[in-house]
Every structure is written in structure tokens, then in C-alpha cells.
Amino acid sequence: MILTLALLVIVGSVCLVHSSYPPTLVMDMAKILAQNYCYPERLEGIIEAIEAARSNTDILNIPDPNAVAMALSAGMASTIGDSRLLITYEPDFIPKATPVLSSVPPEYLISIIKKSVQVEVLENNIGYFRIDHIIGEDIAEKIGPLLVENIWNKVLLTSAMILDLRHTASGELSGVPYIVSYFSNAEPPTCISTVYDRPSNTTVEFRSLPELLGKRYGVSKDLIILTSKNTRGVAEDVAYAMKNMKRATIVGERTAGGSLKIEKLRVGETGFYFTMPTASVRSPITGESWEVKGVTPCIEVDAGDALETAVKIINLRSTIPVIVQEASVLVAEKYAFTQIAEDVSQKLLDLLENGTYSMINSETELEARLSADLKELSGDKFILFIFLMVRASFQTDILENNVGLLRFDMFGDFEQVAPIAKIIVENVWNKVVNTTALVIDLRNNVGGYTSTISGFCSYFFDGNKQILLDTLYNRPSETLKEMWTLSRLTGERYGEKKGLIILTSAATMGAAEEFVYIMKKLGRATVIGEVTRGGCHPPETFRVADSDVYLSVPVTRSDALQDHGWEGVGISPHIPASADAALDTAKELLNEHFGGQK
Numbered sequence: 001m002i003l004t005l006a007l008l009v010i011v012g013s014v015c016l017v018h019s020s021y022p023p024t025l026v027m028d029m030a031k032i033l034a035q036n037y038c039y040p041e042r043l044e045g046i047i048e049a050i051e052a053a054r055s056n057t058d059i060l061n062i063p064d065p066n067a068v069a070m071a072l073s074a075g076m077a078s079t080i081g082d083s084r085l086l087i088t089y090e091p092d093f094i095p096k097a098t099p100v101l102s103s104v105p106p107e108y109l110i111s112i113i114k115k116s117v118q119v120e121v122l123e124n125n126i127g128y129f130r131i132d133h134i135i136g137e138d139i140a141e142k143i144g145p146l147l148v149e150n151i152w153n154k155v156l157l158t159s160a161m162i163l164d165l166r167h168t169a170s171g172e173l174s175g176v177p178y179i180v181s182y183f184s185n186a187e188p189p190t191c192i193s194t195v196y197d198r199p200s201n202t203t204v205e206f207r208s209l210p211e212l213l214g215k216r217y218g219v220s221k222d223l224i225i226l227t228s229k230n231t232r233g234v235a236e237d238v239a240y241a242m243k244n245m246k247r248a249t250i251v252g253e254r255t256a257g258g259s260l261k262i263e264k265l266r267v268g269e270t271g272f273y274f275t276m277p278t279a280s281v282r283s284p285i286t287g288e289s290w291e292v293k294g295v296t297p298c299i300e301v302d303a304g305d306a307l308e309t310a311v312k313i314i315n316l317r318s319t320i321p322v323i324v325q326e327a328s329v330l331v332a333e334k335y336a337f338t339q340i341a342e343d344v345s346q347k348l349l350d351l352l353e354n355g356t357y358s359m360i361n362s363e364t365e366l367e368a369r370l371s372a373d374l375k376e377l378s379g380d381k382f383i384l385f386i387f388l389m390v391r392a393s394f395q396t397d398i399l400e401n402n403v404g405l406l407r408f409d410m411f412g413d414f415e416q417v418a419p420i421a422k423i424i425v426e427n428v429w430n431k432v433v434n435t436t437a438l439v440i441d442l443r444n445n446v447g448g449y450t451s452t453i454s455g456f457c458s459y460f461f462d463g464n465k466q467i468l469l470d471t472l473y474n475r476p477s478e479t480l481k482e483m484w485t486l487s488r489l490t491g492e493r494y495g496e497k498k499g500l501i502i503l504t505s506a507a508t509m510g511a512a513e514e515f516v517y518i519m520k521k522l523g524r525a526t527v528i529g530e531v532t533r534g535g536c537h538p539p540e541t542f543r544v545a546d547s548d549v550y551l552s553v554p555v556t557r558s559d560a561l562q563d564h565g566w567e568g569v570g571i572s573p574h575i576p577a578s579a580d581a582a583l584d585t586a587k588e589l590l591n592e593h594f595g596g597q598k
């Protein structure tokens with residue numbers, strides 16, 4: 001309102017007397033706006049303000065009508081906050097006559113429609129249906145049987161569908177319920193979109209249709225809608241509705257953000273035209289519209305890559321039921337926590353049944369979902385690992401008071417470590433073995449293999465006796481395995497008398513936790529840092545149903561003679577400190593210790 005008034009004043013300063021416009025020009029425009037603009041609520045106060053300012057007719061003194069149009073246009077658009085409002089001066093404008101397709105003979109009509117539609121069955125029985133123009137109810141009713149026979153039936157029996165709306169820039173709103181209904185159930189009828197038409201001041205709900213010609217595609221088969229930045233108008237309504245109904249996955253680019261209905265209205269008998277949206281659409285689910293903003297795809301890819309991406313998603317989804325079923329069997333048969341194995345397995349199947357995995361879009365997402373669900377179902381005693389073959393690497397340093405620092409981020413496999421044990425001893429271990437105390441930094445250690453743990457622990461005990469480190473329960477073999485220190489080691493021992501500090505963080509997990517657990521339990525080390533992650537022993541990996549999906553199941557658990565190990569709960573430090581502060585805390589402790597000795 002303020003903007004409009006300011007504008008009238010500013011342009012008013014270009015003072016040339018010109019009287020070829022009707023004095024009521026601005027008021028006439030305001031009236032057209034009030035009677036046709038689709039968001040009447042946004043006009044509150046504005047019409048009154050224009051009315052009040054009508055004695056200020058300075059704007060009509062501008063001689064160039066195009067400048068008048070531009071000034072008014074900018075003022076209206078910014079005051080009302082809608083860039084679609086446009087005032088133009090076009091004395092020669094002749095409105096286009098809308099073609100009357102419905103009077104064309106059906107055979108000719110179908111040949112036209114066939115050109116704007118493409119149907120195909122792709123590999124793996126995936127239906128491909130491209131529509132470049134969405135036809136309206138009148139035409140659909142006229143040639144319905146021909147459409148069903150010539151187009152729809154060609155893709156009806158496919159096992160998943162790709163609806164390509166990347167080139168759909170035109171169409172009739174009345175066609176939307178038809179498209180949506182073929183991918184919905186007959187009952188219950190659902191509201192697809194609510195359309196408000198300002199000139200008639202009416203609101204119409206578009207609902208799914210209880211009766212259709214031909215057969216429905218139904219709700220259980222996959223549907224992917226392809227979009228591009230050229231997808232415009234009613235095609236956006238189809239995509240937006242099906243996305244919000246969770247019936248389709250949208251793959252491609254954000255759509256154009258067009259409008260449902262834009263009209264160009266003549267202002268009185270002048271050459272000025274006022275273009276504005278006269279109808280608006282809202283989703284009953286979101287209460288919002290795709291107009292102007294566009295539809296955000298579920299998977300954003302270049303339009304050119306959208307088809308390939310969609311095919312990949314459909315092919316992945318088709319493997320998910322078998323993967324989850326086999327995963328469920330593996331959990332029941334192999335999972336170390338016997339009492340809950342059956343329950344976890346059954347609940348996983350329930351999730352599959354209720355559609356939890358039906359909208360998965362990538363292997364990463366499947367893995368993350370499956371991991372999260374297994375973790376939750378098992379009360380945090382289940383970790384699905386992604387095996388990254390990170391080469392174990394070591395860092396060493398000598399701190400004040402001849403304190404050694406040893407950092408490594410992964411426990412290697414015994415099979416791999418044994419042949420290079422001598423190299424590790426010479427290049428890493430010997431740098432710290434003769435220090436007065438040692439800090440082992442496991443803050444970034446994500447685990448790895450447990451086969452080297454008994455050997456590594458052994459370095460911190462004397463060689464004249466054997467010590468029981470842990471008793472492990474293995475589910476597949478139903479056995480208890482005792483883990484003892486080794487009597488023979490490569491290189492020298494650190495021995496059991498010198499100080500040992502282990503640094504942990506919330507990321508410390510798996511095999512690293514097993515090491516921390518043993519050393520803490522045996523009173524051999526002081527643990528400083530955060531409670532560890534609470535992972536599990538390295539799981540065994542099973543291939544699921546000949547697919548590329550591998551399920552990792554923890555089959556071993558620690559300290560089988562007690563009923564609480566570290567799995568799922570982590571290990572508390574002796575001295576809590578944030579991961580960032582843990583090393584400094586250790587240094588302070590060591591300084592106190594060595595300072596006290598002086």
C-alpha cells in the first residue's frame with residue numbers, strides 16, 4: 001500500500017500535462033484486480049488506499065503510455081508481492097481464439113493425441129509413458145475407448161511405470177483427476193487439489209474418480225514421475241499431488257513453477273491490459289501450491305539423466321523384498337543374541353510388509369534404513385558395517401618426560417598383519433617401546449579385526465605368565481572361545497609395569513572397544529576421554545539373495561560368562577574428557593605423576 005502511494009508520488013514529479021488517459025484509469029485497474037485476482041485476501045486495504053489516493057492523478061501526466069504501464073505494473077507487483085501481476089499497453093492486441101478440438105472427428109483426434117504421447121515397455125517390464133499435453137475431460141470422454149485400447153493397454157501390464165512429464169508444458173486441469181485416478185484405488189475417493197476461481201468466486205475440489213474406463217494401474221506398483229524445468233502448469237499439479245499422496249517418486253529437475261490460470265484483461269476501453277492469475281490451486285495435503293515455486297523432486301538430477309536414474313531406482317526396489325526376507329532369515333539363524341533373534345527377524349518382515357522400504361531410492365539409503373531399523377529393533381545391539389578397506393596406519397610421537405604416543409585408526413587382520421609384523425615393529429613399535437609411559441590414541445579408531453587383539457594386548461604384560469583376556473561366544477558354532485595372552489611375540493614387550501593411558505571418543509568402536517574393554521577390566525590402563533560408541537564384534541558378512549547387498553550380522557559377543565559386555569553400551573572412561581581435550585588431560589596427569597617423582 002505504501003509502495004503504491006510512494007510510486008504515485010514519484011512518477012508524479014515528471015510533470016507534463018497529458019490528458020489522453022481516462023481519469024479513472026488507476027481506479028479501473030484496481031477494480032479489475034479486486035474482481036479477478038485469485039488471492040483477494042492479499043488486497044485488504046490496498047484497494048481503499050488506491051481509492052484514497054485517486055485525487056492524485058499525477059501519474060496520468062506521463063505522456064508515454066508504456067512508461068505508465070511499467071510504473072503501475074512494478075508498483076502493483078511489489079505492493080501485492082506477486083511478480084505475475086503485469087500491466088501492459090497494447091492497443092493492437094487481439095486475443096487468441098482457443099482451438100475447439102472437441103469438434104474434430106475422433107479418428108483424427110486420436111492421431112493428434114498419439115503424437116503427443118509415447119508408450120513403450122522397457123527392459124524388466126517397466127512401462128514408459130510420456131505425455132506432452134494433458135488432455136481435458138471433454139476429449140477424454142469423447143475418445144476414451146480409443147485411448148484405452150491404443151495407449152493405456154500397452155503399458156497396463158507392466159510391473160512398474162515411469163511417467164515422463166519432462167516435456168509437458170500445457171494441458172487441461174480437468175485431465176488431472178483422470179491421470180491420478182488410474183494410479184489410485186477406486187475407493188475411497190481422495191481430494192487431489194482444491195481450485196479457487198476468483199471471477200466466479202467458487203472453490204472446486206478435484207477428486208479421484210470412482211469409475212474409469214479400462215483397468216487401473218493400482219497403488220502397489222512403483223510409479224516414478226520424471227520432471228524438468230520445462231514441466232509446467234497442470235503437469236505440475238499431477239506431480240505435486242502424487243508426490244504428496246506418496247504415490248510417486250519425482251525424479252528430475254525442479255519444475256517451472258507456472259500458474260494454473262493467467263488471464264489478460266482489458267482495462268475499460270483503453271489499450272491497457274492487466275494480466276493476473278485468476279485461479280489458484282492448493283494441495284489438501286500440504287495446504288500449499290506448486291505455483292511460482294515449482295515442485296521439488298524427491299531425487300534431483302539433470303532432466304537428461306532422469307530416465308536412467310528412474311530405471312535404476314525401479315530395479316533396486318524390485319530386489320528389496322527378497323533382500324529383506326533373506327536378511328530376516330540370516331538374523332534368525334546367525335544373530336548372537338539368541339533370545340531376541342527371532343523377534344528382530346519377525347519385526348523386520350513386518351516392516352517390509354507395511355511398506356517401510358517401498359520408497360527407497362538408493363543402495364546407500366537401503367543400507368542406512370536397514371541398519372537403523374536393525375539397530376532399533378535389537379535395542380542397539382546390531383550394527384551393519386560398511387567395510388572400508390582402510391589400510392591400518394600408525395602415528396607415533398615422543399612427548400615430555402619420554403612419554404610415547406601411538407595412534408592407529410583400525411585394527412588389521414592377523415593374516416595380513418603377521419607377515420608384516422617385523423616391519424611394524426621396526427618402523428612403529430621400536431619408536432615407543434623404550435618410553436617411560438605410553439599413550440594409545442584410539443579416538444579415531446573404528447575397529448576392524450579382532451584377530452590381532454590378543455597379540456597386541458600381550459605386549460603390555462610380562463611374558464612369564466599367561467593371562468585370560470576375554471571369553472567370546474560364537475553363535476554359528478555355538479562355542480565359547482577363550483582369548484589368552486601370547487607367549488611369543490615379534491619384538492620387545494612393553495611389559496606390565498610402565499604407565500599406560502588409552503584415549504577414547506564416542507567414535508571409538510568395534511575391535512578398538514574390545515581392546516579398551518580388556519585393558520580396563522584387567523586394570524592395565526587408565527582410560528581418558530568419552531564413552532565409546534557401543535558397537536559390536538566384527539560381524540560376519542552374508543550375501544543376500546544373490547544380490548549386491550551384503551548383510552553383516554554380529555555373530556560373536558564378548559565376555560560370555562557375564563551377561564553384559566560392552567556391545568551396544570560402550571565403555572565408560574576412568575577420567576571423562578571431551579575427545580578434543582583427552583590428550584591434554586592425559587598430559588596433565590602424566591606431568592603431575594612425573595613432577596611428583598622429582
Ligand SMILES: *[C@@H]1O[C@H](CO)[C@@H](O)[C@H](O)[C@H]1NC(C)=O
Nearest residue numbers: 034035040198200201202203
Ligand atoms: C465469495 O463467496 C463467499 C461464500 O462462498 C462469500 O463469503 C464472499 O463474500 C464472496 N466474495 C466475494 C468477493 O463475492
Ligand SMILES: *[C@@H]1O[C@H](CO)[C@@H](O)[C@H](O)[C@H]1NC(C)=O
Nearest residue numbers: 350351352353354355356357
Ligand atoms: C510401519 O511400521 C512401523 C513400526 O510399527 C512404523 O514406525 C512405520 O511408520 C510403519 N510404516 C508405514 C509406511 O506404515
Ligand SMILES: *[C@@H]1O[C@H](CO)[C@@H](O)[C@H](O)[C@H]1NC(C)=O
Nearest residue numbers: 429430431432433434435492
Ligand atoms: C630398549 O632398551 C633396551 C635396554 O636399554 C635395549 O636393549 C633395546 O635395544 C632398546 N630397544 C630399542 C628398540 O631401542
